[in-house]
Each structure stands twice: as structure tokens, then as C-alpha cells.
Amino acid sequence: MTGKKVKLAFILNDSARKATYNRRKKGLLKKVNELSTLCGIEACAIVYSPYEHQPEVWPSPSGVQRVFAKFNNIPESEKSKKMVNQEAFLNQRILKSGKQAKNLRRENRKLEITLLMFHCLSVGNILHNNMSTIDLNDLAWLIDQNLKEIDRKIETLEN
Known part of the structure; x- marks a missing residue:
């Protein structure tokens, strides 16, 4: 269960x-563990x-040094392989959202043409007066499919 949504703003009261x-901080260190x-x-x-002069480290100063040494020994190409800055991350998200929007538009168009096909079948004729050539072509493609x-x-049933 998630807690209530926290308003992210600077807390004015020093003790709070x-x-x-x-x-x-305790929660963050627990999550890292x-x-x-x-x-x-x-x-x-x-x-x-x-509030403190020295930074707090987890698991220990020697453990942190070991992790950093291991990281520094990795070749530069491996280090930066999946590393992104904020701009690159946002660009990836924009591209992904664009692809999702394109897929949704395609799916909506297919549903729209399917509804049009069912309407034409129920009425018994194609209402082509208010349909564009693109609509008619899409309808013909859907009927063919x-x-x-x-x-x-x-x-399949015959075999």
C-alpha cells in the first residue's frame, strides 16, 4: 500500500x-542495503x-572505496554504456512517448474504420458523400483484411 502523496517543498521548520x-536518509540507506x-x-x-561535518557512507568507508575502485577499473566504454544524463533520458522518454502516441493513433484509426464498416453493414450502403478518399481506401483495406x-x-476448417 502506498502512503499519501507528499507535497515536495522546502520544509521551513528547522527541527521538522x-x-x-x-x-x-535512514530509508535511503535501507533501500541501498x-x-x-x-x-x-x-x-x-x-x-x-x-547537519554533520563528515559525509555519511554506506556500507563503510573501505566498502565505498572498494566499489569506487571497481568502478574506476571498468573501461570508459563500459562505464558510459547505459549511463545517461538528464537531457538524454528526457529525449529517450520523448521518443518512447512519441512511438506510443503513434501506435495509439494507428489503433484508434483502425477502430474508427471498423466502426464505419459495421455502420455501413448495418445501413446497407456506404455513406461516401462525407468520406474522404483516405477513409474509403482505409475501409477497402480493412474489408480486404x-x-x-x-x-x-x-x-483451416476444411482441412
Whole structure:
């Protein structure tokens, strides 16, 4: 179950801000620990605090150094293989959303033409006065696809 939606804004009350910071830091370090345990990976976290002089590290300073050393020993091409900055990430999301929108438009168009076909079948004629050539071509294509599907099913039943 998810909790209530939190309004993300700067907390003006110093003691409430510090309490929230400590609680969230504890949760973050717990999540890093869980990720490391559940996925069998080496992970570390470094948290710089306005309330402490030294950054807090997880699991330990030597553990963090080990993870960084391992990361630094990876060739540059491997390091940056799946690494993206915010601009690249947003561009990927825009492309993905564009593809999804295109697929939805295609699916909506197919449903629109299918409804048109069923309407024409129920009325008994094609209302071509208010239809564009594109609509008529799409309708003809859909009818052809349905006829091919019917032929395939008849052939399957005969065999």
C-alpha cells in the first residue's frame, strides 16, 4: 500500500526538516542495503549532510572505496554504456512517448474504420458523400483484411 502523496517543498521548520532528513536518509540507506542484498550487487551511498561535518557512507568507508575502485577499473566504454544524463533520458522518454502516441493513433484509426464498416453493414450502403478518399481506401483495406481472415478460417476448417 502506498502512503499519501507528499507535497515536495522546502520544509521551513528547522527541527521538522532535520527529523525528515534523518528519517529519509535512514530509508535511503535501507533501500541501498536491500538492493545490494536482493540483487547480489555491490552498492554504496554517500550522503552529505548540512547537519554533520563528515559525509555519511554506506556500507563503510573501505566498502565505498572498494566499489569506487571497481568502478574506476571498468573501461570508459563500459562505464558510459547505459549511463545517461538528464537531457538524454528526457529525449529517450520523448521518443518512447512519441512511438506510443503513434501506435495509439494507428489503433484508434483502425477502430474508427471498423466502426464505419459495421455502420455501413448495418445501413446497407456506404455513406461516401462525407468520406474522404483516405477513409474509403482505409475501409477497402480493412474489408480486404477481414475477407482474407475469413478465407484463412474457412481453409483451416476444411482441412
